[in-house]
Amino acid sequence: MSRPSAQTIFAESFFRVNAQLFAPFLAEAGLDERILHTPDVEIPAANYVELWEILGRKVDASIGLRIGIQTVSTALGAYGQTIRSAPTMLLALRCMSHFAVVFAHAIRVDFEIDGGQVILSYQCTDPTITRRRQDSEFTIGFFLSLLREITENPRLTPQRADFEHERPTDWSLHRDVLACPLHFKQTDNRLYFPIELLEMPVRTADPRLFQALEPFLEQQRQIRAPVGDLLAELGRHIASSLSSGGASLEMVAQSMGLGPRTLQRRLAEHQVEFRLLVEDVRRSLAEAYVAKDHYSLTEVALLLGYAECSSFSRAFRRWTQVSPQQYRLQAKANLA
Template sequence: MAVHSCHTIFAESFFTRNAGLFEPYLSFVGLGDAVLNSPESEIPLSQYVALWEILGQEVSPTIGLQVGISTRSQELGAYGHAVRSAPSMQMVLRCLSRFIAVLTQGTRVDIDEDAKTVALAYQITDPAIVRRRQDAEFSIGIALSLFREVTQNPTLTPIRVDFEHDAPADLSFHRQVFNCPIFFNRPDNRVCFSRDILDMPVGTADTRLFQALEPFLEQQRETRAAATDLLSQMGRHIASGLGSGNVSIEQVAASMRLGVRTLQRRLSVQGLDFSQMVEGVRRSLAENYVAQSDYSFTEIALLLGYSEASSFSRAFRRWHQLTPLQYRQRAKA
């Protein structure tokens, strides 16, 4: 399995099923049509999340939740098949949390329990990805859809849902989907159920299939999780050093308290390329600064380590086929 120089998510059959939705907007985030027909394609997480945000602007402000609640386990590759075939609800929850890196890096899924409730919490951990409402609503929508699928209870209802983003102006679709209290500006995104859910039988359980999938998923998890840890650490150090100019591997190694050769060896083991990592962090931060801040483009160029605004503008057009001004206008429309 190839390892990319940024956090990635596998296309799986999900992109093929939703080709008609995604295809008109792929070029907006620098993606090609190959992701629509190649389940093994790895999509940079920042571009994947940016694609959702564009769909939220161009198609529907609730598109993430609409697609999430209609997504089924078979569209999520081996990860989805393991969740579906797990022999108990405890194992369903364990799979959702433990093996998330097999599907997507730069995220976390935690299971929190107390005496009365069980909650699945989801959050992007990549610090460079800030605009992510649609991904959050898509992911919580999928979680509810999967719980309904494995319990074979299409009316299964949570007791509470939290989102980390601001409340949308229109909550009618959210209320229709969840039919429970919904809270915004929370620390993370989560869907909560009564503990009774743990006693529900898994109607889709297939013990033999689960036993066959689990060793494969463990192997993939170890590989992907190791790369995720290194990517996250380096991403933070690259981001903090961009404003001082060109970020070198020597600077990053020093800030991580590692020798240059040690860092180079770790990159080599994971198949990572330092210059591509710097490019990926620059791109993610550029998208956030342009869309979310009131910084001038000259200020953004300096924050990202460009010597002049024209160099930044050329790079931005290469990434998005849009000027920074066009991208800002689209984001704020």
């Protein structure tokens, strides 16, 4: 299902728990039904985020937040189990950030203490994934659900919540669930809590389980983090190189400050095929650019390194089975 070049997220039991919701839309997102039954299967991150966007269009415009606030820690496997078993809130927050890559590539989870506040932030770091509202809202909802779970305080409420996307037309669920000032079009997705959060006991703490799980997660982090870091950096450099006439291995290596042989060796170590990665980036950017009205199709072709619009149109039809014009019309209809 997933290719070695893909940044991935583990299915864990999350997909099994939500099988009835996800099953009708898996094929449209390019996913296999195995993810509903196999916890250790890896899912391409771009397909995972696209599945959420499909659900947002066809099921519920606020589906991400709605499911996030209902999701419990154990749905995310060892990552969630380690957080809920942490002896202190500070350790729980550190695990949320430090071990996020074990559960999913292409994301950044941070927490910081700023004055009298604890700030928990999330962002998808893959530059080719531009439509990601549902993923962002799911994660913010899950973070709040997780903190309520481990403190056994269902009334725990943030002081403020930020989202990187524009304010939805209907944001009543956001107001009801988060019950705090909401800010949209921000640089990150964030939850702000008073500093007293750090003093709250973790009611689900299990020090012996934590001691057993933490070394395992650290081992997995050391395996997955280099792959995720390399792919994220490559994605950024490929995206910026395309508009300069294409993204050859030599060109991308130079922009990364590496020799072509060094980059090729690093790719081989992680079983990444450069040609397929360029194709993935080009397709993701093409879909994002065409879906929006910011660029003409000729401009999109040039941004993606095509000398002629006709060459771009043929490639786009091969990727999506529709012309760029049809895809743009469909995207407008979905937003209507």
